Amino acid sequence: ACGNDQKTAQNGGGTTFISMDSHRIDEAEAVREPGTVREFELTAAPATVDLGGTEVDTWAYDGRVHGPELRIKKGERLKATLSNDLDEGTGIHWHGIALRCDMDGVTGVTQKEIAPGETFTYEFTAPHPGTHWYHPHTGYQLDRGLYGPLIVEDPDEEVTWDEEWVLLLDDWLDGTGTTPDETAAKLRDGMDHGDMGHGDMDMGGSEEGDPSQSVLGEDAGDVEYPHFLINGRTSADPDRLELRPGSRVRLRVINAGGDTAFRLAVGGHRLTVTHTDGFAVEPVEVDSILLGMGERYDAIVEVGEGVFPVVAHAEGKGAMGRALLDTGSGSDPAADERPAELDGKLLAYADLSPAEGTELEPGEPDRTIDFALTGGMMDYDWGINGRQGDHEGMYPVEEGERVRLRFRNETIMWHPMHLHGHTFALADSGVRKDTAVVLPGETVEVDFTADNPGRWMVHCHNLYHNEVGMMTLLGYL
Ligand code: C2O
Ligand code: CU
Incomplete structure (x- = not known):
């Protein structure tokens, strides 16, 4: 309807978004009925950290591992300003949140890197409660200690606990x-x-x-x-x-x-x-x-x-x-x-079986996408459908469709496969998740409703596999 308007938006010291259909992204965000805004500040910087008897020089948020706990309630808006005091570009991905695509924090895909010395403000509504987390989606930064919990509380929680x-x-x-x-x-x-x-x-x-x-x-x-x-x-x-x-x-x-x-x-x-x-x-x-x-x-x-x-x-x-x-x-x-x-x-x-109210609406897939997990240790060529890290080769999905992803593991290694911007249901049981382990030789099918326009990563959450190319993109038509 709106086409790709190639708009770039300014945020922080001149960081620009990669061109995306911001009109459709705004429309999807408006449906989430934003609540109270909760503001946070984070600084990514080199730090000396005590791991309990072992001191290490590493990179951390606010000088600590893990980074500070961010806690909001379902439907609230998280507004987090990241200052980059590292000597390389970075960003923050909000793992598990079905958020507006231009805040997904995948550098090179949904935003440009936040350059050293710059700041960037992420702002989005969190539509689902739960235990989530945040980390960079930039090189191997996650494995240096840049990560922290993002807890979205559920005001209507059925479970009770003391601590x-x-x-x-x-x-x-x-x-x-x-x-x-x-x-x-x-x-x-x-x-x-x-x-x-x-x-x-x-x-x-x-x-x-x-x-x-x-x-x-x-x-x-x-x-x-x-x-x-x-x-x-x-x-x-x-x-x-x-x-x-x-x-x-x-x-x-x-x-x-x-x-x-x-x-x-x-x-x-x-x-x-x-x-x-x-x-x-x-x-x-x-x-x-x-x-x-x-x-x-x-x-x-x-x-x-x-x-x-x-x-x-x-x-x-x-x-x-x-x-x-x-x-x-x-x-x-x-x-x-x-x-x-x-x-x-x-x-x-x-x-596992889904709790009442967490199921996808009943329906058969309108579209099935086959993802063979490929590659091996010797050539270190982990990929999807035999291709490695192909940012161009987007798999199309259409808004409103029920989509099935079929992960077929052709390798002798297991892979935790993660989808951004949506929560899928395991096709066998209907259990909602965003990351599913696929064992060697196994096929796992997951379904989701395409209700969040943008450009979304599908990848192995083994950082070393992802970075050599066990990743691809879904792109809304
Ligand atoms: Cu925990 Cu693609 O991310
Ligand atoms: Cu993997």
């Missing part, structure tokens, strides 16, 4: 002798020459009795990390939540890692899973939860008396991050204590 604890899981590389960029260069070049020290990189395979191998397949990850963190702390000096015995705590768990799936469990407790990727599910009780990169789960735990480890086991990498639930009696468990729950009932997608 809330946001847990960000991360695999940590930066400032420990190598950077994510150097690591990526090794992955891209090293494999070709066959002489790369495999001591540097985890080639998957036989970790000591690791039960994960059966879940994710042979290769759990490409990068070997010296530390695994929960809330920016190593297991030597863990984050701790003090609470009364018998409290019901709502864990909001976010996998912010670059290349690690985590299996999360609480020693001596079962988890009642209530949400995935921000959307409510029928509560289901399990011992542990597997989170691919980008995925979130909320779970309720009724805490007994004592000090209990919350562990994030790095699948196939044989190490754990941990945090402690502490009711004020008893002593801390040993740093290497491995709760039996890690080997108990592990949540599978098949255990």
Whole structure:
């Protein structure tokens, strides 16, 4: 109706949007009935950070890992001004939010990079509640420690709890002798020459009795990390939540890692899973939860008396991050204590069903798009349909359509596939998510309603896969 008006808008010190159909984007935003504006400021800059006994020079938001928690209510407008004090361009992507496309923060796709010394103000309505997060969509910056939680509260929440604890899981590389960029260069070049020290990189395979191998397949990850963190702390000096015995705590768990799936469990407790990727599910009780990169789960735990480890086991990498639930009696468990729950009932997608009110409207797909996940370790040529990082080759969708994405994994590696700007439903169960793990050899189908015009990334949330090209774009006709 409006065509592409090629308009560029000014924001901050001369940063311009990449041309998009801003009229249609404005129209879609108006439907979201904006509420109260909540203002935040963030600065991305080099920082020295204490990970708990280990000091590292890295990049961080406001000098801390993770970055500050941003918290708003459903329907409110988030207004966040980012100052870039890094020596390279950046941006912020708001993972999980079905927001206006020109605020999606994918540099080179929805906006130009915010140059060093510049500021940029993001402003958008958050239509869905849930546990979400923010991070740059620019090179390997995420894996340097630039990430934080974005919690959108639901005023009509059905679940009740006494305490809330946001847990960000991360695999940590930066400032420990190598950077994510150097690591990526090794992955891209090293494999070709066959002489790369495999001591540097985890080639998957036989970790000591690791039960994960059966879940994710042979290769759990490409990068070997010296530390695994929960809330920016190593297991030597863990984050701790003090609470009364018998409290019901709502864990909001976010996998912010670059290349690690985590299996999360609480020693001596079962988890009642209530949400995935921000959307409510029928509560289901399990011992542990597997989170691919980008995925979130909320779970309720009724805490007994004592000090209990919350562990994030790095699948196939044989190490754990941990945090402690502490009711004020008893002593801390040993740093290497491995709760039996890690080997108990592990949540599978098949255990999930959508909570009432979260389903897509019934309907058959108007359009199905096939995405073969392709590539491998040797050539480090991860891609989609055999192509790598093709920003030009947009897959068209039309406003109002029901679209099905069919991910067929032709590789021997697992991939957490993420869609921007929408929340899809797993075709098998109707569970709403925005990131879905696709195991080797497996096909996963997801459906969404095309109701948010713009240009949207579909990609693997393994940062190293995404950056070499396991990404593509959906473009509204
Ligand atoms: Cu967490 Cu494309 O993003
Ligand atoms: Cu991948």
